[in-house]
Amino acid sequence: MAAFNESGREENNLVLSVPNKYGQQIKKCLQRSCLYDPDRRSKSSENGRVLLPILDTVQDLEQRISEAISLENKVDWNIVRQVLPSSKKKQVVSQYQQMVSVLEEFLRRYDVVLTDNLKSCIPKHWERHGDLVMFDASLQDPVWKQHGEEIWPLIAKVLSCKRIAQKGSIASNGYRTPQVCMLLGQDSWVEHVDNGIRYTYDVTKCMFSSGNVTEKLRVSRFHCESETVVDLYAGIGYFTLPYLVHAKAHLVHACEWNPDAAEALKRNLRLNGVEDRCVVHHGDNRELCPKDIADRVNLGLIPSSEPGWETACRALKKCSGGVLHIHGNVETKKSTTKPNENSHSAQCIECSDGKPENNDRDSPKKVNDKNLVRNMCSNNEATALNCSTEKNNATCLNCTTKRTLNKNSGRESWKDWSGEVSTKIRGILDRIHAPRQWRVNVLHVEHVKSYAPHVDHVVVDLDCRPIL
Numbered sequence: 001m002a003a004f005n006e007s008g009r010e011e012n013n014l015v016l017s018v019p020n021k022y023g024q025q026i027k028k029c030l031q032r033s034c035l036y037d038p039d040r041r042s043k044s045s046e047n048g049r050v051l052l053p054i055l056d057t058v059q060d061l062e063q064r065i066s067e068a069i070s071l072e073n074k075v076d077w078n079i080v081r082q083v084l085p086s087s088k089k090k091q092v093v094s095q096y097q098q099m100v101s102v103l104e105e106f107l108r109r110y111d112v113v114l115t116d117n118l119k120s121c122i123p124k125h126w127e128r129h130g131d132l133v134m135f136d137a138s139l140q141d142p143v144w145k146q147h148g149e150e151i152w153p154l155i156a157k158v159l160s161c162k163r164i165a166q167k168g169s170i171a172s173n174g175y176r177t178p179q180v181c182m183l184l185g186q187d188s189w190v191e192h193v194d195n196g197i198r199y200t201y202d203v204t205k206c207m208f209s210s211g212n213v214t215e216k217l218r219v220s221r222f223h224c225e226s227e228t229v230v231d232l233y234a235g236i237g238y239f240t241l242p243y244l245v246h247a248k249a250h251l252v253h254a255c256e257w258n259p260d261a262a263e264a265l266k267r268n269l270r271l272n273g274v275e276d277r278c279v280v281h282h283g284d285n286r287e288l289c290p291k292d293i294a295d296r297v298n299l300g301l302i303p304s305s306e307p308g309w310e311t312a313c314r315a316l317k318k319c320s321g322g323v324l325h326i327h328g329n330v331e332t333k334k335s336t337t338k339p340n341e342n343s344h345s346a347q348c349i350e351c352s353d354g355k356p357e358n359n360d361r362d363s364p365k366k367v368n369d370k371n372l373v374r375n376m377c378s379n380n381e382a383t384a385l386n387c388s389t390e391k392n393n394a395t396c397l398n399c400t401t402k403r404t405l406n407k408n409s410g411r412e413s414w415k416d417w418s419g420e421v422s423t424k425i426r427g428i429l430d431r432i433h434a435p436r437q438w439r440v441n442v443l444h445v446e447h448v449k450s451y452a453p454h455v456d457h458v459v460v461d462l463d464c465r466p467i468l
């Protein structure tokens with residue numbers, strides 16, 4: 001039986017069946033030629049083929065497809081009819097429309113008309129955490145608030161969820177607690193799977209930093225088998241867990257002063273079976289972080305982790321030093337650098353032939369810690385992430401291409417910032433370990449994300465070694 005969409009038109013069920021191995025390539029060809037139907041999702045079929053949704057409103061479809069697929073001679077393709085699931089975007093749009101209808105109907109019972117103003121409060125976006133849906137501040141009008149108790153179950157039915165929560169702003173109380181309240185349901189713990197790691201936390205008390213994804217992936221590619229790592233701002237374990245689960249750190253000391261985050265962190269360690277390799281220090285890291293034990297220290301706090309720099313320096317092994325990963329928000333200025341100008345001093349070891357920026361007082365020295373070099377850049381995937389993929393928006397300062405350069409006009413600012421951080425860290429190390437002096441090199445600068453207009457979240461990797 002034919003299905004019909006909201007405008008009474010028969011639902012499009014035209015699909016292109018192609019061999020699995022060409023699926024992605026042909027999908028791109030179809031998208032480029034405006035033949036791909038974005039409202040439906042592609043699907044693998046049993047016989048080693050994939051079904052790609054195509055538009056049914058195109059004239060001379062077969063001809064257009066064979067023009068679009070440049071592999072036409074090699075690929076055996078055919079057009080068939082098959083119902084495919086709706087794309088996520090389409091589902092959200094249609095759920096929003098259903099919410100509007102349900103709420104309009106509800107208000108009618110109270111002789112209230114759904115005005116444009118009331119409609120504008122109905123959320124168009126939401127996050128899903130299992131059976132919990134989280135809205136940004138929405139349905140704020142008193143009319144909605146008055147009927148909340150009756151409305152939330154209706155909305156839950158439309159969105160096929162059991163619990164609803166609403167976000168407010170992030171509290172500036174040092175814990176960065178989200179101001180979330182539960183609108184439907186009591187239990188506010190959720191579970192989130194990210195890069196194969198399970199995280200659980202209370203949405204009313206902690207937040208999940210999904211914006212750090214490129215950095216979490218980079219950390220996951222480190223090789224820390226023989227290392228002791230300190231995570232100074234562990235939160236619920238966004239970096240602690242990748243260090244343990246993927247980078248296989250020998251031991252992680254995780255510091256966290258928010259009791260709710262520390263509780264979630266402990267649960268997450270157990271959930272992922274790595275609790276025996278992690279010591280949680282609950283309290284202010286400046287007071288309880290262990291000293292002289294670390295090969296690597298993570299300082300994941302923005303806008304600035306400077307209050308923890310001395311603690312991090314004291315945590316590094318006195319005799320051999322280690323690496324600091326320092327996060328910060330950097331204000332960017334307009335770039336004056338031309339595309340081919342090669343004046344960067346903060347570099348990725350891989351692409352600079354082992355010549356990292358050296359701000360020490362001796363002659364330039366190659367970093368000779370092989371393991372460190374591998375950790376930073378030489379693993380193939382890590383290199384792709386660090387050195388040029390525009391897709392990941394993670395750009396090594398030295399090997400930016402013209403394409404990424406335009407996107408990252410802030411790199412001069414990152415370079416200045418990383419130089420300043422490096423100088424300050426060397427000053428701290430020299431002071432706390434006087435009379436021994438230290439050498440500090442910028443190994444790499446990672447752009448994590450654009451935090452706000454003209455503000456970038458950046459991580460600088462500093463190699464800190466005592467001069468023997």
Ligand SMILES: C[S@@+](CC[C@H](N)C(=O)[O-])C[C@H]1O[C@@H](n2cnc3c(N)ncnc32)[C@H](O)[C@@H]1O
Pocket residue numbers: 174175176209212232233234235236238239255256257258261283284285286299300301302
């Ligand atoms: C925004 S979270 C960052 C978590 C994670 N590193 C990330 O980047 O996604 C910062 C965490 O550091 C904790 N924190 C801030 N200052 C601290 C301190 N002096 N000692 C221990 N924890 C601290 C906060 O409670 C919070 O959970």
